[in-house]
Amino acid sequence: MGKGIAAALVLVLLLVGSPAQADGAPVGQDTAVAQTLGGRELTVTLRRTDGAPAPLQVDVITHVGSPPGTLRLAATPAGESPTSTATINLRTGSTTAYLRVDRYGPWELELSDGTTSARIPFAVAERVSPAWERTVYGGFVAAGLFLLLSLLLATRSSKLALIPAAALVAALATATTAALLSSTIPPKSTQDRPRPPVNLAVEATATELVLTVTDSVTGRPVDDLQVHHGALIHLAIVSARGTLTHVHPVRTAPGDYRVQFAPTDPGRHTMAAEFTRLGGGQQQVRAQVDIAGEQRQPPTPAKGTVTTTPLRAGDPATLTVDFTGPDDLQPWLGMRGHLILTDDTQAVWAHVHAMATTAAAQPDETVAAYPAEVGFTFTFPHPGRYRAWFQAERGYEILTIAATFDVAP
Amino acid sequence: MERTKVRTATTTAVVLLLGALLTLTGLTWDVQWHEDVGPDTFFTLPHLFLYAGSAVSGIASLTAVLMTTAARRAGHAPDPTVGGVPVGVFGRTFTAPLGYLVAGSGAALFLLYGLWDQWWHGIYGFDAVIDSPPHVGLLLSIAMTLVGSVVVFGAARDQPWGRTGVFVSLAVLAGFSTIIAVAFQDVSDTVDSMHVAMAFLVLLTLFTGAGFVRKGGIAVAIGLALVQALSWWFSPWATRLYADSVGLPMRDYISGVPTMPALMPMTLIIVALLTYPVIGLAARWAPLVAGALAGALVVTAQAFQDGVVYDVPAPAVGDLLPTILAAAVLGLLAGHLGARFGQMLRLAAGDRPEGV
Numbered sequence: 197m198g199k200g201i202a203a204a205l206v207l208v209l210l211l212v213g214s215p216a217q218a219d220g221a222p223v224g225q226d227t228a229v230a231q232t233l234g235g236r237e238l239t240v241t242l243r244r245t246d247g248a249p250a251p252l253q254v255d256v257i258t259h260v261g262s263p264p265g266t267l268r269l270a271a272t273p274a275g276e277s278p279t280s281t282a283t284i285n286l287r288t289g290s291t292t293a294y295l296r297v298d299r300y301g302p303w304e305l306e307l308s309d310g311t312t313s314a315r316i317p318f319a320v321a322e323r324v325s326p327a328w329e330r331t332v333y334g335g336f337v338a339a340g341l342f343l344l345l346s347l348l349l350a351t352r353s354s355k356l357a358l359i360p361a362a363a364l365v366a367a368l369a370t371a372t373t374a375a376l377l378s379s380t381i382p383p384k385s386t387q388d389r390p391r392p393p394v395n396l397a398v399e400a401t402a403t404e405l406v407l408t409v410t411d412s413v414t415g416r417p418v419d420d421l422q423v424h425h426g427a428l429i430h431l432a433i434v435s436a437r438g439t440l441t442h443v444h445p446v447r448t449a450p451g452d453y454r455v456q457f458a459p460t461d462p463g464r465h466t467m468a469a470e471f472t473r474l475g476g477g478q479q480q481v482r483a484q485v486d487i488a489g490e491q492r493q494p495p496t497p498a499k500g501t502v503t504t505t506p507l508r509a510g511d512p513a514t515l516t517v518d519f520t521g522p523d524d525l526q527p528w529l530g531m532r533g534h535l536i537l538t539d540d541t542q543a544v545w546a547h548v549h550a551m552a553t554t555a556a557a558q559p560d561e562t563v564a565a566y567p568a569e570v571g572f573t574f575t576f577p578h579p580g581r582y583r584a585w586f587q588a589e590r591g592y593e594i595l596t597i598a599a600t601f602d603v604a605p
Numbered sequence: 606m607e608r609t610k611v612r613t614a615t616t617t618a619v620v621l622l623l624g625a626l627l628t629l630t631g632l633t634w635d636v637q638w639h640e641d642v643g644p645d646t647f648f649t650l651p652h653l654f655l656y657a658g659s660a661v662s663g664i665a666s667l668t669a670v671l672m673t674t675a676a677r678r679a680g681h682a683p684d685p686t687v688g689g690v691p692v693g694v695f696g697r698t699f700t701a702p703l704g705y706l707v708a709g710s711g712a713a714l715f716l717l718y719g720l721w722d723q724w725w726h727g728i729y730g731f732d733a734v735i736d737s738p739p740h741v742g743l744l745l746s747i748a749m750t751l752v753g754s755v756v757v758f759g760a761a762r763d764q765p766w767g768r769t770g771v772f773v774s775l776a777v778l779a780g781f782s783t784i785i786a787v788a789f790q791d792v793s794d795t796v797d798s799m800h801v802a803m804a805f806l807v808l809l810t811l812f813t814g815a816g817f818v819r820k821g822g823i824a825v826a827i828g829l830a831l832v833q834a835l836s837w838w839f840s841p842w843a844t845r846l847y848a849d850s851v852g853l854p855m856r857d858y859i860s861g862v863p864t865m866p867a868l869m870p871m872t873l874i875i876v877a878l879l880t881y882p883v884i885g886l887a888a889r890w891a892p893l894v895a896g897a898l899a900g901a902l903v904v905t906a907q908a909f910q911d912g913v914v915y916d917v918p919a920p921a922v923g924d925l926l927p928t929i930l931a932a933a934v935l936g937l938l939a940g941h942l943g944a945r946f947g948q949m950l951r952l953a954a955g956d957r958p959e960g961v
Contacts, residue, residue: 247728323727332648333723336656340716343663347709350670351701353677361667368660378648 224321228558230427230444230529232455234312236262236286237443237594239426239529239561242305248320249298254305256293257561258286260593267309271295274302274317288592290562307446312456314446316428317419328378335371339364390476394418396469398483400457405485407431407445407453407469417451424472425549426529426558429453432470432536432547436463439494440536440585440596462489466538468545482545498595502586507603509579517586517597518569525566528589530558533570536585544582548572564590579605613672614687615766618757620665621708622770622777625754628658628747629777629832630839632784633865634847636735637840641859642848650847659715662750666709669757670701686767689760689953703953704760708753715746736788744785751778759817759950771817771950775810776828780836782806783868797904797928803868804903804932808939809946811877812896815884816947822884826877829869837866860915867914872906884944892944893937900936901929 228241236258243253252271258264264287270278282293297303300322307314342364349357395415397408407429409418421428427444434440439460445453459465466484473479500519507513515535519525525532533550550570552559570588586597631654638651669688677683683691688702722739729737754774761767786803807829815822840863848855870876876899883895905925912919 325727329648333720336660336716337720339660339663340713340719343667343709343713343716346667347670347701347706347713350667350674351706353674355678357671357674361671364664364667368664372657372660375648375653 224319226558227318227423228426228530228561229316229423230430231307231314231316231446232443233267233307233314233446234309234456236265236309238262238267238286238307240305240307240316241561242316242318245297245320248300248322249296250320252280252295252297254282254293254295255290256284256286257290257592258288259589260288260591262286262288264288265309267307269293269295270306270308271297272304272306272315273299274304278306312446312454313448315448317447326378326381328374328381331374332371332378335367335374338367339371342367391418391420391473393479394473394481396481396483398467398485400485400487403456403458405431405433405445405455405457407455409451409453417449418473419450420474421447422472422474424470424478425531428471430470430529430547431455431467432545433457433465433467434538434542434583435459435461435465437461437494438583438598440598442534442536442585442587442594442596457487458492459487459489460492460494462487462491466542468547470547480545480547482542495596498597500586500595500597502584502597502599504601507576507601509576509603509605512573512575514571514573515584515586515601516569516571517588519588519590519595519597521568521590523567524564524590525568525570526561526564526589526592527552527559527566528561528587528594532566532588533572534587535572535574536587537574537582539578539580539582544577546574548574561589576601576603579603614684614761615764617665617669617672617688617705618754618761618766618770621662621669621705621754621757622774624658624660624662624665624712625751625774625777626658627654627661628750629781629836631655631658632747632781633836633840633863634843636784636865637844637863638847639735640864641841641844641855642853643856651843656716656719659712659747659750662708662754663712663716666705666712666753669705670709673702673705685954686761686763688757702757702760704753704756704758706753707756708750711746711749711751711753714749715743718742718746735784736790741785741788744781744788747781748778748785751781754778755813755950756953759953762817762951762954768818772814772821772824772828775814775821775825776832779807779810779825779829779873780832780869782810784865786868795927796931797908798931799868800904800907801900801928801932801935803870803907804900805935805939807870807873808896808899808903808936809943811873811899812884812892812940812943813946813950814943815877815881815895816892816944817950819885820881821947822877823874823881826873829873830871833866833869833871837863840864840866862914867911870903870907871910872903876902876906892940894940896940896943897933897937900932900934900939903936904928904932 224244226241226243228239231238231240239257241255245252254269266283267286268283270281272278279298280295282295284291284293297320300320303318303320305316305318342360346357346360346364392411392413395410395412399406411418428447429445431445432442443455445455448454464484464486469481471479500517503516505514531549532552535548537546550572580603582601582603584599584601588595631651635651638649673683689704691701718739722743725737725739751774755771758767758770758774783803785806786799789802790799792798811822811825814825880895880899883891908925909919
C-alpha cells in the first residue's frame with residue numbers, strides 16, 4: 197500500500213510542479229474587416245463559428261457619412277457557388293446578418309451593394325485533437341476499463357485480477373505522463389514561411405482607384421493578404437494640398453483591390469498601402485498617382501486640440517490629441533486612435549497607433565467607452581516640418597484632426 | 606484485529622479519502638475556473654486534480670479488494686472491518702469488501718464517463734455547462750466513490766479513525782452533492798428546484814450521520830462548515846493564482862463570490878442543533894418530522910444567504926412558500942432515508958447484514 201501513497205505523492209508533486217497550459221480551446225476567433233465599399237465605410241465582423249455546419253453571424257457597422265441602403269451578403273466555399281445568402285438594410289451603427297457555413301476550410305464572404313462587390317476570404321477552422329490529447333483520454337478510459345475488469349476478477353478470487361491491475365497502472369502512467377509532458381510540447385506551427393514583398397500598381401479611373409498587387413518574385417497576383425489591424429489593406433492617401441483619406445480597398449478578385457475615391461483637389465496624390473502577407477510581417481508600399489478632377493470642399497475637421505512634449509529629432513515625443521467631449525470614443529480598427537505622419541519630402545511616412553488594450557483580442561467597435569484624450573508616442577527621425585492626421589471614432593463617425601509640427605534638430 | 610492488519614486497513618482507507626479530497630478540491634477549483642476565467646481544455650490543473658482524485662481512489666480500492674482476495678486464497682476468513690462486509694454478487698460466488706467495491710466502481714465509471722465527455726465537447730464545443738449529461742454522469746460517479754468511502758470508514762466504526770472518517774467522508778459528500786443540485790436548476794420556475802435538490806442531498810447526508818450516531822448530524826454539519834470555509838478561501842485564490850501563472854486574464858464581470866461554496870448552506874449547524882432533540886424521540890415519525898422541519902429551514906435560510914452573498918433582494922415570503930413546501934416534503938424523505946442509511950451503515954461491519 198506504501199506504493200499507492202508514493203504514487204499519489206509523486207502525482208501531486210508533478211501536478212504542482214508543471215501547470216498545464218490552458219491553450220488552444222476555442223478554435224478561431226472573431227474577425228473584423230474594414231471595407232470601403234462604394235461610398236460607404238463599413239466594418240464587417242465575422243463572428244467565430246463553432247464547428248460546421250453552423251450559423252455564421254456577421255455584424256456590419258455603418259459609419260456616419262455612409263448612405264443608407266441594402267447590402268447583400270453571401271457565404272461561398274472557395275471556388276464554388278454561394279450556399280447561403282442574406283440581405284440587410286444598412287443604417288448608421290451595427291446591423292446583424294445570419295448566414296450558414298456547411299463545411300470546414302476556406303470560404304469567402306461576398307458583400308454587394310448592387311454596383312460594387314467585395315470578397316472577404318475567411319476560414320472555418322476544424323478542431324483537431326493532437327496525439328497526446330487522445331493518449332491522455334485513451335489512457336484514462338483504459339484505466340477505467342481495467343479497474344472494472346480487475347475488480348470483477350478480484351471478487352471471484354482469481355489470480356488473473358493482477359493482469360488488469362498491472363494494465364491499470366500502465367494506463368494511468370501513460371495518461372499522466374502524456375498529460376504532464378503535453379505542456380512542454382510546442383503547439384503545431386501554423387506559421388507559413390515569409391513571402392516576398394509585393395509590387396503595387398495603382399491606376400485611377402474616373403471614380404475609383406484600382407490596386408493591382410503582384411508578387412515581386414513570380415509576378416502572379418497576391419491572394420494571401422491577412423486581416424491586419426482590422427483590414428486587408430489600409431490605404432492612406434494624401435493630396436497635394438494636404439488632405440488625408442484613410443480607406444480600406446475591397447478585394448474583388450485575387451490581387452485586385454478597388455476603392456471608390458473622389459479627390460477634393462486634383463493633382464498628384466501620394467499614398468501608402470499597409471498590409472501583411474501570410475507568414476510575413478507588415479509591409480508598407482508607396483505609390484503616387486495623378487488624378488484629374490474638380491476642386492471640392494474638403495471634409496470638415498473634427499473639434500479638438502493637439503499638445504506635444506518638446507519635439508526634437510531622435511527623442512521620443514508624446515503627441516496628445518484631445519477630441520473634447522465625453523469619454524465615449526470607440527475603437528476603430530481595434531485601436532483607440534490612429535496617427536498618420538509624413539514629412540515635407542514624404543521620405544518619412546508613419547502610421548502610429550494608440551492601443552485600446554493589451555489583450556490579443558480586438559476590442560469590439562460598439563464599445564463607446566474610451567477616453568476622449570488619446571496619446572501617441574513617436575520618435576521623429578530627423579528635423580523638419582511634418583504633417584500629421586489624428587483619427588478616432590465617436591458615434592460611428594470617423595473624426596480627423598490635422599496638425600503641423602516643426603521638429604528641432 | 607492484529608496491529609499490521611489495522612495499519613493496512615487504515616492506509617487504504619486514508620488513501621481512498623485522500624482521493625476524495627483531491628476530487629473535491631479539483632471540483633470547487635474547476636467550477637470557479639469556468640466562472641472566473643473560462644477556457645476549458647482537458648489539460649487544466651483543476652481537471653487533473655479531478656482525474657487524479659478518481660485514479661487515487663480507484664487504486665486504493667483495487668488494492669484493498671486484491672488484498673482481501675489474496676487473504677481468502679491463503680485461507681484466511683475475510684475481515685469485515687476492512688471495507689465492510691464481503692458481498693455476494695451473482696449468487697454468492699464473488700466476495701469483496703462492499704465499501705471498496707462501490708468506491709472502485711465509482712472511480713472506474715468516472716474514468717469511462719471522461720470519454721463520453723470528450724465526445725460531447727467535440728460536438729458542442731468547449732463552452733461547457735455543468736449540467737450536461739456526461740457531466741452529470743461524472744458527478745454521480747464521484748458521488749458513488751464518496752459513498753464507498755463512507756461505507757469503508759463505517760465498517761471500522763469500532764476504531765476512532767473509523768468514526769472520524771465516516772463524518773469527514775459524509776461532510777465531503779454533503780459539500781460535493783451541492784453541485785449535483787445545479788443539474789436541477791431548470792426543473793421548475795415556481796419552486797427553486799436547485800435549492801430544494803441541494804437541501805434534499807445535504808440533509809440526506811446529515812440524517813445518515815444522525816442515524817449512524819445520534820450526534821452524527823451535528824458532526825456532519827460542522828464538517829460541511831469546515832469544507833465550506835476552506836473552499837471559500839481556496840477556490841478563488843487558486844483560480845487567480847493559476848490564471849496568473851498561465852497568463853490568462855480574469856473575466857471583468859466576476860462577482861467575487863466563490864460559486865460552489867456559496868451553494869452550501871451556512872445554517873446547517875443551526876438546523877442540526879434544532880432538529881437534534883426531535884431525532885432523539887423514540888417515535889417512528891421523529892426522523893420524518895425532523896427532516897421536514899430541516900428541509901423548510903434550509904431552503905428558507907438559503908434564499909436569505911443568496912440575498913446576502915450576491916447582494917440581491919431576498920424573495921418575498923409568499924414567493925418562497927412553494928419552495929418551502931417542496932423542500933419540506935423532500936426533507937421528510939431525506940429524514941426517513943437518512944435514518945435508514947445510518948442504520949445500514951452501522952451494519953456495514955456486521956457479519957450478517959440485514960436480510961441475509
